[in-house]
Amino acid sequence: xxxxxxxxxxxxxxxxxxxxxxxxxxxxxxxxxxxxxxxxxxxxxxxxxxxxxxxxxxxxxxxxxxxxxxxxxxxxxxxxxxxxxxxxxxxxxxxxxxx
Numbered sequence: 001x002x003x004x005x006x007x008x009x010x011x012x013x014x015x016x017x018x019x020x021x022x023x024x025x026x027x028x029x030x031x032x033x034x035x036x037x038x039x040x041x042x043x044x045x046x047x048x049x050x051x052x053x054x055x056x057x058x059x060x061x062x063x064x065x066x067x068x069x070x071x072x073x074x075x076x077x078x079x080x081x082x083x084x085x086x087x088x089x090x091x092x093x094x095x096x097x098x099x
Contacts, residue, residue: 019067020083021047022058027080032090037074 025043026035035043037059044050044058062068068076080087 015061016065018048018058019062019065020086022062023067023078023080023083023086026078027086027089031078032080033078034071035068035076035078037076040068040076 022043025047026039029039029043031039040059040062041050041055044055048054048058059068063070063076066079066082068078071077080090
């Protein structure tokens, strides 16, 4: 039996902080609700690096920790509810980019 819980990560962990950095990059670029996979890869490349293994790893980590959710093959839904400082920025401005 596998138990999956979205709150099993420590908010001060290094992986969590890197995920917040990636999400902050996306919010500052104008994404607030959905992000195209290519824009997500640009954000990960800017924050962590552009190696294909790195991109795959961070997309999986963001998904596993609940920061993003795959809507279809090319679009991810962003979940900013767990990052209050980014949520405040998003509330003040609407989504400027869709893809």
